[in-house]
Amino acid sequence: MAYKLKDRKEKMLYKGSVYELTLQWDRESLRKCFCGMPPFYAHIRKDGANFAQIDCYSNGDDFSVVPMHPLFILKSKDLHAVSYFVHRPLELDRCWQSYKVATRHHYRPSDMGLWADTIRLLEQCGKDICNPKYVCPQNLRAEHDYWMNRHNQMEQKRRSREQMQQAKRKEAEFYKEKSRYFGITITDKNLVISVLDTLEAFQAEGNALHHCVFQCEYYAKADSLILSAHDKEGTASRRLSSH
Numbered sequence: 001m002a003y004k005l006k007d008r009k010e011k012m013l014y015k016g017s018v019y020e021l022t023l024q025w026d027r028e029s030l031r032k033c034f035c036g037m038p039p040f041y042a043h044i045r046k047d048g049a050n051f052a053q054i055d056c057y058s059n060g061d062d063f064s065v066v067p068m069h070p071l072f073i074l075k076s077k078d079l080h081a082v083s084y085f086v087h088r089p090l091e092l093d094r095c096w097q098s099y100k101v102a103t104r105h106h107y108r109p110s111d112m113g114l115w116a117d118t119i120r121l122l123e124q125c126g127k128d129i130c131n132p133k134y135v136c137p138q139n140l141r142a143e144h145d146y147w148m149n150r151h152n153q154m155e156q157k158r159r160s161r162e163q164m165q166q167a168k169r170k171e172a173e174f175y176k177e178k179s180r181y182f183g184i185t186i187t188d189k190n191l192v193i194s195v196l197d198t199l200e201a202f203q204a205e206g207n208a209l210h211h212c213v214f215q216c217e218y219y220a221k222a223d224s225l226i227l228s229a230h231d232k233e234g235t236a237s238r239r240l241s242s243h
Contacts, residue, residue: 007023008021008022008023009021009022009023014079015079017046017047018046018047018048019044019045019046020044020045021044022044022045044082080108080112081099081112084112084113084116085112088116091116094116094119094120094123095115095116095119097129097130098119098129098130098135101130101131101132101135101136102132102135102136105132105136107132107135107136109140110140111140111141114140114141114144115140115144117144118137118140118143118144118147119135121144121147121148121150121151122134122135122147124151124154125147125150125151125154127147160203160207163203163214163215164199164200164203167199167202167203167214167217167219168199170217170219170220171199173220174199174219174220177222178195178197178219178225179197181195181225182195182197183195183197184227186227190231191229191230191231192229192230192231193227193228193229193230194227194228194230195225195226195227195228196213196219196226196227196228199214199219201228202214202218202219202226205226205228213226
């Protein structure tokens, strides 16, 4: 978004402190420059001391600035947001639309960092980050943890799909080397021991018992035969390896 190039000097009083915005351009240098230049001054001062720097550039009559968002946050008197986002321009850009929705609904996050992380998780989970249902949670910590778990589950499924795609490249060799052992079963009272005979069985075994039988590609090891021990109800109990 482009803003009309102009100098600005504004002042406001908030909670007993005076905030001053100064933005001054060197137009003579801009006319001689082929690329963007920063202004002479672009900062916010609080009670006479530097409070925030504004990173902005111009290439002539107009300038485009993403990190100018703190100015609008300052006008909303949300100094907690200013102090958090002023040194995180990329994070502010991602959260900006969500922040405007939250402001319209008079929502002020108790923890700005936790809220911004929740917005990131919502976006990664494919949710509408302009929907107040998501961006204005009553219990921020619970909402953050919920979407973090959802995101971790999505990542685990994605990694599992990628691992299976990689494993499929070795599936033909797996059947060539191990199919002679398929169907072997050892039973003893309530215990059943059988050879893992598919890549999907290796993956399920690894997920169920939380070990590396699939990730470390035991199905591709020429000198290894993997058997799985179950009770007769099908509950996995351990992995057996024969070399």
